[in-house]
Amino acid sequence: MLLIDCPHCGPRDETEFHAGGEAHIARPEKAAELTDAQWADYLFMRSNTKGWFAERWVHAAGCRRWFNVERHTVTHEIRRTYPMAGAPTEPEEGP
Amino acid sequence: MQRFSAFALLAKSLGGHQGWSRQWRLATPKDAYDVVIVGGGGHGLATAYYLARNHGITNVAVLEKGWLGGGNVARNTTIVRSNYLWDESAALYEHSLKLWEDLSQDLNYNVMLSQRGVLNLAHSLQEVRDSRRRVYANQLNGVDAEWLDRGGVKVFCPLINTDESLRYPVLGATLQRRAGTARHDAVAWGFARAADSRGVDIVENCEVTGFDIQGGRVTGVQTTRGAIRAPKVAIVVAGHGSVMAERAGFRLPLESHPLQALVSEPIKPVLDCVVMSNAVHVYVSQSDKGELVIGAGIDSYNSYAQRGSLPVVTSQLGALIALFPMFSRLKMMRNWGGIVDVSPDASPIVGKTPIDGLYFNGGWGTGGFKATPGSGHIFAHTIAHEDPHPLAAPFNLDRFSTGALVDEHGAAAVAH
Ligand SMILES: Cc1cc2nc3c(=O)[nH]c(=O)nc-3n(C[C@H](O)[C@H](O)[C@H](O)COP(=O)(O)OP(=O)(O)OC[C@H]3O[C@@H](n4cnc5c(N)ncnc54)[C@H](O)[C@@H]3O)c2cc1C
Ligand SMILES: [Zn+2]
Numbered sequence: 001m002l003l004i005d006c007p008h009c010g011p012r013d014e015t016e017f018h019a020g021g022e023a024h025i026a027r028p029e030k031a032a033e034l035t036d037a038q039w040a041d042y043l044f045m046r047s048n049t050k051g052w053f054a055e056r057w058v059h060a061a062g063c064r065r066w067f068n069v070e071r072h073t074v075t076h077e078i079r080r081t082y083p084m085a086g087a088p089t090e091p092e093e094g095p
Numbered sequence: 096m097q098r099f100s101a102f103a104l105l106a107k108s109l110g111g112h113q114g115w116s117r118q119w120r121l122a123t124p125k126d127a128y129d130v131v132i133v134g135g136g137g138h139g140l141a142t143a144y145y146l147a148r149n150h151g152i153t154n155v156a157v158l159e160k161g162w163l164g165g166g167n168v169a170r171n172t173t174i175v176r177s178n179y180l181w182d183e184s185a186a187l188y189e190h191s192l193k194l195w196e197d198l199s200q201d202l203n204y205n206v207m208l209s210q211r212g213v214l215n216l217a218h219s220l221q222e223v224r225d226s227r228r229r230v231y232a233n234q235l236n237g238v239d240a241e242w243l244d245r246g247g248v249k250v251f252c253p254l255i256n257t258d259e260s261l262r263y264p265v266l267g268a269t270l271q272r273r274a275g276t277a278r279h280d281a282v283a284w285g286f287a288r289a290a291d292s293r294g295v296d297i298v299e300n301c302e303v304t305g306f307d308i309q310g311g312r313v314t315g316v317q318t319t320r321g322a323i324r325a326p327k328v329a330i331v332v333a334g335h336g337s338v339m340a341e342r343a344g345f346r347l348p349l350e351s352h353p354l355q356a357l358v359s360e361p362i363k364p365v366l367d368c369v370v371m372s373n374a375v376h377v378y379v380s381q382s383d384k385g386e387l388v389i390g391a392g393i394d395s396y397n398s399y400a401q402r403g404s405l406p407v408v409t410s411q412l413g414a415l416i417a418l419f420p421m422f423s424r425l426k427m428m429r430n431w432g433g434i435v436d437v438s439p440d441a442s443p444i445v446g447k448t449p450i451d452g453l454y455f456n457g458g459w460g461t462g463g464f465k466a467t468p469g470s471g472h473i474f475a476h477t478i479a480h481e482d483p484h485p486l487a488a489p490f491n492l493d494r495f496s497t498g499a500l501v502d503e504h505g506a507a508a509v510a511h
Contacts, residue, residue, distance in 0.1 A: 001404045002396075015406050019396040021350065040496040044348035044439050048337035050399045073351075074399050 002071075005081045008063045020056035022046050023068045024088055049073060054088045096292035098203055118284055119291035124298045127324040128156045130478060131316055132331055133303045133339065135159025137168035137279075137464065138456055139331035140286035141471020142478070143295045144202075149472070150479035153294035156325075157287075158318060160302035164283040167333050168464065170401075170433035172356050172390040174369055174378065175465040176213045176274030177238050180229050183489040183501045184442060185236040190486055191469025192273060198468055204285030207278035207383070211368050213271050214243070214252060216418075218263040218374035226269045233271075241270045252368055256418055263375050265418070276369060276380055282467055306343045312451040313343075329454040329478055334399065334434025336457035345449045347458075348495050349436045352393040353403035354461050357430035359422070361385030370418070377414035387422065389415060393435060393461060402432040435460050440500040445474055445487040454478050455492065 002014040028034055028042055047053075053073045058066045070080040070089060080089065097103070097116050107115060130146060132139045135157045146152040159165075175195055177188035199205050217226045226242065233240035243250075244267045249257050257265045287297055298320070305317040306328065315324035330339045334351045361384050371378035376391045391411035394403040408430060416423050438444060438458035443466070445456045456474045459466060473484035483491065494500055 001406070014404060021397070036496040036498075040348075041346065044495045045346040046337070046348060046350055047341075048347070048350050048397060050335075050338050050351075053397060055397065071396070073397050076398065076400060 002076060002078065004057060004069065004078065006059045006062060006065075007067050007081050007083050008065055009059060012059070012062060016059060016061040017057045018060045020058055020066065022048075023054040023056045052079070052089075052091070056084075096203075096288065099205075118288040119297050122156070122291075122296035122298050124156060124158070124296065124301060124318070124320050124323055126322075127315075128296070129154040129325065130327045130329065131155075131323055131325040132157045132329045133316065134166075134330065134332035134335075135163050135287075135297060135299065136166040136331065136333055137282050137286065137467040138333070138459070138470045138474070139329075140283060140290055140297075141467050142329060142331060142456065142474045143297075143471075144286050144290040144293070145472045145475035146479060147290060147293035147295055150475060152475075152479055155290075155294075156296040156298055156323065157290070158301045158303055158316070158323075159297070159299050160319075162299050163287055163297065164280055167433040167435065168283045168467070169279050170356070170431060171279055171464040172378070172380070172388050173276040173279050173464060174213065174274070174371070174380070175208065175277050176271050177465070178213075178215070178229065178233050178240050178269060178271045178274065179238075179503055180232050181501055181503060182236060184503055185233060185238050187469060187473070187486050187490070188466060189236065189238050190472070191466045194468035194472060195277065195465075196273075198282075198285070202285040202289045204281060204288060205278075206281045206285055209275045209277065210273050211275040211380075212251070213274035213369040213371060214248065214268040216248070216255075216268045216370065216372040216374070217266050218372065219266070222374060223266050226267070230269050239271055239273050241272070243268050243270050252366070252370060254366060254419055254421065255370065256420055261417060263417075274369070276382075277464075279464065282464075286467075286471070303339070304342070306450075306453065308343065308450055308453075311449075313453040327452050327454065327478055329456065329474065330448075331456045331474070333457060333459070333463070334436050336436045336455070340448075340455070343448070343450055343453060347444070347455075347492070348439050349444075349458055350397055351399055351434050351436055352396070353398045353400060353432040354390070354393045354435045355403040355407055355430060355432045356388065356390040357408060357427050358382070358386040358388050359425040360428050362387070362425070365421075372414065372418065375414035375417060377411040377418070379415060379419070386428065387425065393437065394432075399434055400432070401434055437461070439495070441503040442501040443470070443490050444492050445470065445490045446477055446483045446492065448492065
């Protein structure tokens with residue numbers, strides 16, 4: 001069970017939220033100029049990371065605002081929540 | 096391979112059942128194979144078996160990072176059916192169901208297929224319409240399907256609460272009589288034993304950590320037990336498809352989610368069919384041991400943790416009690432999760448990848464157990480002929496660019 005720290009309301013139970021999938025997928029600026037493969041990449045392809053993962057959640061039964069969460073997809077640990085406009089943590093250069 | 100028969104059982108029983116041989120060899124990986132299969136779940140083992148049986152390709156290794164049967168093949172709730180809506184899916188799953196019907200004979204291993212009938216309940220007028228449409232579509236595709244009204248449901252499964260006062264009353268159900276359940280471990284063991292007896296090496300505790308690719312063509316794999324060369328490599332890793340694809344340098348439209356199940360304490364036989372409900376979202380059957388086997392939908396977020404969270408369990412048990420008030424006093428004994436690879440159209444991806452010689456079979460999500468023999472069969476054909484089997488062709492990776500999706504989301508009742 002997750003305890004999610006909404007940046008606007010504070011820590012709340014998982015059942016108050018809806019998961020919105022991978023974060024920071026920007027809609028292409030000139031969509032009409034993309035090839036089918038590029039469009040498919042935007043629409044369907046996902047990084048589906050095993051490890052630290054930036055994702056969107058909405059506080060459906062609270063402030064109803066969308067925000068970002070950095071959660072580990074193996075341990076489920078949440079290390080950071082931040083507003084929609086925030087930038088993701090740069091991946092660490094590991095050995 | 097020591098064959099199983101009534102006579103063999105009798106003969107061995109005289110010796111106190113000593114002297115049965117190993118079901119498959121503990122293989123040490125060789126330096127090179129004709130085909131390397133990554134992942135020793137049901138689909139990987141079935142692929143190896145059909146490569147050997149149907150195509151004479153026996154210089155094959157199945158590399159499994161853990162132990163055989165540690166993945167979804169032995170974590171699932173074993174529902175086997177073929178009543179999918181679209182032509183492509185109906186053809187694929189019906190092909191699989193036909194293979195199931197002869198599988199115990201073919202493998203000389205009892206996979207305990209029990210064609211006890213599967214009910215998919217409808218709880219609203221729209222669901223009634225959709226369900227009846229699916230029955231007609233199934234019948235046109237040669238898949239056995241019937242529509243039961245509320246009274247018919249009560250006759251087929253007297254235990255279900257068909258009271259009109261239910262928040263989501265049971266208005267009817269589709270019935271596939273040839274559908275049912277099978278013994279999941281036996282499927283893994285049976286395919287492993289039969290593949291091994293035809294020369295396939297099954298290598299456990301061997302994780303594939305990378306792919307050797309030269310000039311856009313795969314030449315082998317890196318593993319925790321050394322490098323292995325192969326002109327053909329097949330990825331069949333269920334929830335870990337995206338991890339493998341990243342290591343090979345391409346992207347997939349998959350997301351990995353936990354899917355949970357739980358079993359009750361064993362009770363006397365009460366439920367002799369499988370009941371599934373999409374709307375209140377639960378499904379249940381009774382195992383031969385007497386336990387109720389209960390499942391529902393995925394946890395909504397991405398995860399590789401093989402465990403889910405309690406709210407999902409709570410909601411499926413609420414649905415169970417509404418449909419079967421008599422189960423309210425049952426204790427639940429165990430729950431667990433598996434990692435399922437969900438695709439955007441709830442259909443699998445079977446075929447070639449952007450890398451020559453590298454094949455992919457995954458995206459079966461919450462419902463691939465039923466497809467185990469069919470998936471292995473068409474995938475082996477695809478690998479052997481370097482060309483998709485006609486039943487596999489619609490399930491190529493390119494469909495996400497061409498737009499030719501096989502959209503089974505919601506169309507095929509609950510997706511297990
Ligand atoms: C709780 C639950 C209930 C389900 N209920 C049903 C149902 O009722 N009916 C139905 O049809 N389907 C059901 N499913 C879905 C079904 O179990 C899966 O679609 C199917 O089993 C997946 O194929 P598989 O058997 O090959 O997977 P798995 O058994 O998971 O095999 C994949 C294997 O790949 C291995 N692997 C991963 N990475 C590597 C690597 N790098 N190197 C080597 N090996 C690797 C894994 O260890 C694993 O053993 C359910 C699933 C779950 C979790
Ligand atoms: Zn909030």
